[in-house]
Amino acid sequence: MCGVFQSRWVILLGCALAGCTYVQTNSVATIGGDAKGAQLDRAPDQVRVEALAGEFAGLSATVSPEDATRAARISVYYSEQLADAFGQVQWVELHNVLVNLGLRPGGLCYQYAENLLAEFCQQPIHTLEFHRGIAWKGKVFDEHNCVVVTAVGQPFESGIVIDAWRNAGHVRWAPVSKDHYPWQAKPPSDNEPRPRQKQLASRN
Amino acid sequence: MKQWMLLAALTGGMFAVTGCQMSENRHVETTNRPMNYTYEYRATQDTAWRSSTAADANSGTVNRGSRAMFDRTPDRSMTWQQARLDDGTVRYVHPTDFELVR
Numbered sequence: 001m002c003g004v005f006q007s008r009w010v011i012l013l014g015c016a017l018a019g020c021t022y023v024q025t026n027s028v029a030t031i032g033g034d035a036k037g038a039q040l041d042r043a044p045d046q047v048r049v050e051a052l053a054g055e056f057a058g059l060s061a062t063v064s065p066e067d068a069t070r071a072a073r074i075s076v077y078y079s080e081q082l083a084d085a086f087g088q089v090q091w092v093e094l095h096n097v098l099v100n101l102g103l104r105p106g107g108l109c110y111q112y113a114e115n116l117l118a119e120f121c122q123q124p125i126h127t128l129e130f131h132r133g134i135a136w137k138g139k140v141f142d143e144h145n146c147v148v149v150t151a152v153g154q155p156f157e158s159g160i161v162i163d164a165w166r167n168a169g170h171v172r173w174a175p176v177s178k179d180h181y182p183w184q185a186k187p188p189s190d191n192e193p194r195p196r197q198k199q200l201a202s203r204n
Numbered sequence: 205m206k207q208w209m210l211l212a213a214l215t216g217g218m219f220a221v222t223g224c225q226m227s228e229n230r231h232v233e234t235t236n237r238p239m240n241y242t243y244e245y246r247a248t249q250d251t252a253w254r255s256s257t258a259a260d261a262n263s264g265t266v267n268r269g270s271r272a273m274f275d276r277t278p279d280r281s282m283t284w285q286q287a288r289l290d291d292g293t294v295r296y297v298h299p300t301d302f303e304l305v306r
Contacts, residue, residue: 046244046305073242077273084292085238096225110227118234134227143226186227 023181025166028174030055037174041167049076052173055160056128060151067125071149075162075171078119082112083169090168109165110145116164117147131156135181144181156185241273241288244305251301257284266297271305278302 027037029051040051049072056068086107089095098104113132120130129150136142144166150159161179163172176183247266255262266272272287278299279285285299 049244070242074240077242077244078238078240081238081241081273081288108225110225110230111232113227114232115234115237118237119240138226138228140226145225145227 023166024179025172027172028178030058030175030178033178041170041172045076045080048171049073052076052160052171055173055175056149059128059149059158059160060154063127063151067127070123070125071120071128074116074119074123075149075164075173078116079112079162079164079171080169082115082164083107086111086169088168092165092168095168107165109143109163112164112169113145113147116162120147120149127152129154131159132186133159133161133176133183134186135183137184137186145186146181146183148176148183148185156183239275239294241275241294243274243277245272245274245278245287245302246270246305247272247297248301248303251298253289253295253297254284255295257296261296264295266295266301272297272302274299274302 024034026034027041028034029036029040040048043051049069052072052075053065053068056071057063057065085105087104088107089098095104095107099107117130117132129152131148131150133146133148133156135144144163147162148156148159149162150156157176159176161174161176161181161183166172247268247270249268251266253264253266266289271290274285274287280300282299284296286294287297287302288294
């Protein structure tokens with residue numbers, strides 16, 4: 001019995017099986033695709049902020065550069081700060097184990113997504129909308145959650161995925177239409193009183 | 205045989221705890237989320253930090269070139285302003301000793 005419990009293989013097998021669906025971990029750039037996205041993943045934060053701001057600004061001519069930059073800063077830096085607050089370990093599947101055992105205060109994908117969404121919605125951003133996205137909903141080993149950023153009034157499918165969990169707080173982004181996850185808009189849950197997306201304020 | 209059964213049980217248990225990140229209708233408490241420090245600056249010289257603005261507060265040094273994250277553009281009219289340092293701590297620093305990272 002002790003032999004079994006001491007075997008690292010058992011632990012490795014369990015963790016490996018839990019993440020058995022192949023997942024793409026690099027960002028995806030609208031122009032340049034996976035290769036450019038992977039390159040940006042290795043770039044300094046400031047470069048990543050500028051690149052992501054460009055993605056947001058490219059959603060529509062109505063997106064203000066200030067809003068795009070503010071949203072990009074939150075995506076990059078606040079994801080890192082959430083990871084610190086959660087005591088994130090680099091191997092995200094292992095981190096999930098720790099969270100579910102009560103050894104970490106949070107860090108599951110939907111916890112990242114909800115915290116990011118709350119932060120986005122608190123900002124004075126008027127030309128972007130923030131949505132909750134979900135993929136493989138209800139599938140125990142596959143479900144994933146994110147925030148999707150769109151220009152105001154534009155369809156969910158036109159947006160940019162912001163995924164803080166996949167790379168342990170090092171935000172991953174991708175156009176919804178180019179990502180391998182089958183993202184769908186997650187409708188508001190019954191016990192969520194706050195608005196799920198930030199609407200364009202009246203400019204009358 | 206017994207070992208295989210234990211292995212299967214253990215693996216199943218791992219499945220149960222690792223795969224469980226389904227949001228369902230779970231409410232996520234976000235009101236106590238960390239403060240947002242998203243303005244990236246670097247120290248232009250070795251400069252002091254303090255844990256508070258009290259006279260007897262703990263203090264230390266932010267080395268030249270170190271990163272500090274502010275929650276807004278540093279207000280150079282202030283003597284002290286809070287910033288998040290690279291070690292994750294939030295300290296009071298001199299905003300005049302930091303420049304925007306470009």
